[in-house]
Amino acid sequence: MKDHQEQTPVDAVRQVLSSVVGANRVQQVRDDDLIFEHRVIDSLHVVEFVERIETTFGLEVDGADLTSENFSSLQAIARFVEARQAVS
Amino acid sequence: MAFRVEHLLRDAAAARPLATALRAGDAEVTWAELDAASDRVASCLVGQGIGVGDRVGLYLDKGVEAVAALYGTMRAGAAYVPIDPDGPVVRAAAIATDCALAAIISDPRRVAALRAVAPAAAPGGIVCGDAIEGFVSWTQVQESQPREPARPVVETDLAYVLYTSGSTGRPKGVAITHRNALTFVSWARDVLGLQPDDVLSNHAPLHFDLSTLDLFGAASVGATTCLVPEAAASFPAQLARWIDDSGITVWYSVPTALSMLVRYGNLASVPFSALRLVLFAGEVFPNRYLSELMRLVPDPRYFNLFGPTESNVCTYYEVTEPPTLHSCLPIGTACANSRCEVVDEAGVVRHGIGVQGELVVTGPGVAQGYWGNPELTAERFPAPHTYRTGDVVEVMDDSHNPSFRFLGRRDQLVKTRGYRVELGEVEAALYAHPHVRECVAVPVPDEAVGNRILAFCAPAGTVSEGDLAEACRGRLPAYMVPERIVFVDALPTTPNGKYDRKRLAESAAGLTGVSR
Numbered sequence: 001m002k003d004h005q006e007q008t009p010v011d012a013v014r015q016v017l018s019s020v021v022g023a024n025r026v027q028q029v030r031d032d033d034l035i036f037e038h039r040v041i042d043s044l045h046v047v048e049f050v051e052r053i054e055t056t057f058g059l060e061v062d063g064a065d066l067t068s069e070n071f072s073s074l075q076a077i078a079r080f081v082e083a084r085q086a087v088s
Numbered sequence: 089m090a091f092r093v094e095h096l097l098r099d100a101a102a103a104r105p106l107a108t109a110l111r112a113g114d115a116e117v118t119w120a121e122l123d124a125a126s127d128r129v130a131s132c133l134v135g136q137g138i139g140v141g142d143r144v145g146l147y148l149d150k151g152v153e154a155v156a157a158l159y160g161t162m163r164a165g166a167a168y169v170p171i172d173p174d175g176p177v178v179r180a181a182a183i184a185t186d187c188a189l190a191a192i193i194s195d196p197r198r199v200a201a202l203r204a205v206a207p208a209a210a211p212g213g214i215v216c217g218d219a220i221e222g223f224v225s226w227t228q229v230q231e232s233q234p235r236e237p238a239r240p241v242v243e244t245d246l247a248y249v250l251y252t253s254g255s256t257g258r259p260k261g262v263a264i265t266h267r268n269a270l271t272f273v274s275w276a277r278d279v280l281g282l283q284p285d286d287v288l289s290n291h292a293p294l295h296f297d298l299s300t301l302d303l304f305g306a307a308s309v310g311a312t313t314c315l316v317p318e319a320a321a322s323f324p325a326q327l328a329r330w331i332d333d334s335g336i337t338v339w340y341s342v343p344t345a346l347s348m349l350v351r352y353g354n355l356a357s358v359p360f361s362a363l364r365l366v367l368f369a370g371e372v373f374p375n376r377y378l379s380e381l382m383r384l385v386p387d388p389r390y391f392n393l394f395g396p397t398e399s400n401v402c403t404y405y406e407v408t409e410p411p412t413l414h415s416c417l418p419i420g421t422a423c424a425n426s427r428c429e430v431v432d433e434a435g436v437v438r439h440g441i442g443v444q445g446e447l448v449v450t451g452p453g454v455a456q457g458y459w460g461n462p463e464l465t466a467e468r469f470p471a472p473h474t475y476r477t478g479d480v481v482e483v484m485d486d487s488h489n490p491s492f493r494f495l496g497r498r499d500q501l502v503k504t505r506g507y508r509v510e511l512g513e514v515e516a517a518l519y520a521h522p523h524v525r526e527c528v529a530v531p532v533p534d535e536a537v538g539n540r541i542l543a544f545c546a547p548a549g550t551v552s553e554g555d556l557a558e559a560c561r562g563r564l565p566a567y568m569v570p571e572r573i574v575f576v577d578a579l580p581t582t583p584n585g586k587y588d589r590k591r592l593a594e595s596a597a598g599l600t601g602v603s604r
Contacts, residue, residue: 036322062352063353068326
């Protein structure tokens with residue numbers, strides 16, 4: 001296990017995505033790759049992914065948050081998570 | 089008279105040549121254009137020697153080409169075999185081999201991947217993109233000279249073969265004839281009152297039988313089918329707006345997609361002005377989300393459609409009131425030209441309110457059997473056009489065509505996200521790993537996705553959860569891969585030596601409870 005302290009937010013998001021779709025699928029994904037357009041994850045696994053984002057980072061995602069802008073890439077998700085954590 | 093599925097296309101093109109048949113992202117084709125494109129695919133396939141009795145794989149992204157390919161395949165007299173374009177290539181190869189494909193319609197990247205795994209699995213055919221050895225490119229298809237099938241095609245020939253999860257670890261192909269498909273389409277057209285100005289959504293992939301209503305139901309009246317863009321499908325608020333903006337009148341999907349809309353779709357802000365029918369099938373729709381959906385989107389009529397791929401939709405129930413939290417939504421009554429009966433353990437038909445037993449479906453909508461598997465066919469199809477569903481139901485009234493309630497399964501089949509998963513197939517994938525000594529896969533009921541799949545494993549040697557998950561991903565579609573694999577020293581057994589699946593399911597439920 002990596003030390004949680006040293007992990008960047010993008011790494012943490014990457015780890016959550018790996019736990020849903022598998023490390024092999026996420027390995028070649030670059031931080032700014034469009035994960036939905038590249039079919040890294042499909043629509044029927046979105047809820048599971050969002051739930052894991054919520055538990056991992058201790059935040060709540062609602063319908064207005066779950067957009068293709070906030071969730072387009074690992075980087076975008078990390079930015080969204082950071083912004084949300086800064087507010088709370 | 090339409091005797092074959094592709095006759096629906098021919099008739100729609102004759103009646104409404106300039107009406108939109110299909111919208112796929114920015115692409116849009118009329119019925120005349122789709123008819124012509126399908127003709128060229130058929131001519132190309134006939135030119136390659138494909139005809140009655142052959143199977144042609146469709147292994148490509150959903151779009152105008154894929155739809156023209158499936159009609160073209162049927163027009164050439166062959167059956168189309170849709171293969172999950174995003175699934176593991178090992179599974180695609182297993183299906184291609186099992187079905188002994190005569191040709192495949194795909195793209196250069198996927199053909200290369202398939203050939204790397206099983207050289208004989210991609211014998212030739214058509215590719216979207218640049219021509220490769222043994223394949224004709226989509227551009228070359230456009231230059232095909234018109235050719236008719238060498239032998240006449242009849243309604244008892246196969247129209248398509250749909251692969252579903254198999255309990256032994258080998259996917260099984262449900263062989264559907266033109267007559268089977270049209271029995272279902274005729275029922276759908278009449279009961280749903282499909283009209284030429286309808287716009288049907290297509291959410292399900294082509295290898296999932298829900299897609300046949302979206303495509304062939306629309307063709308039966310010359311209506312429009314709108315393919316849901318995968319990007320929109322993933323973002324519920326965008327999907328809700330897409331449904332409204334696209335003027336969808338008939339929505340059909342698994343309950344998971346609708347639950348997602350209820351939870352994240354901001355539905356109250358969308359008018360859904362055109363939507364008149366909401367259909368769902370594939371698994372039980374949690375009352376909580378269904379009732380909330382009906383309150384948020386009150387205008388359309390709601391239908392619960394029920395039936396395994398082998399029988400097509402065999403019962404239906406119109407939901408007129410939002411269900412109460414603890415009620416059990418009926419699966420309804422038999423579809424037109426179908427007989428649904430309950431049999432006891434001895435296979436004897438039982439009647440009367442409250443009678444419980446296995447649902448058996450009889451009628452021309454019932455599939456021919458499993459492709460290349462006479463043993464399993466004989467077991468589950470005791471007579472022609474008769475299928476033992478394995479679903480346990482209860483009779484709700486004593487009329488001649490009673491309504492039913494779904495109670496559960498007789499075997500190890502569970503539903504997740506609307507998909508069928510044979511737990512045996514999950515276990516077979518785990519057992520394929522050399523460091524698995526014993527394993528059991530269990531379902532954990534979950535409102536959002538139907539069931540989550542977990543596995544318990546007694547390892548032989550050193551292996552990590554990640555290793556086993558990756559091994560599963562190499563063999564199984566994403567929805568079948570266990571969410572967690574829990575290591576135990578030994579698996580609990582019942583007094584008669586079977587794995588204690590009930591106890592494992594209970595501890596699995598406890599585990600997921602802790603993790604969220």
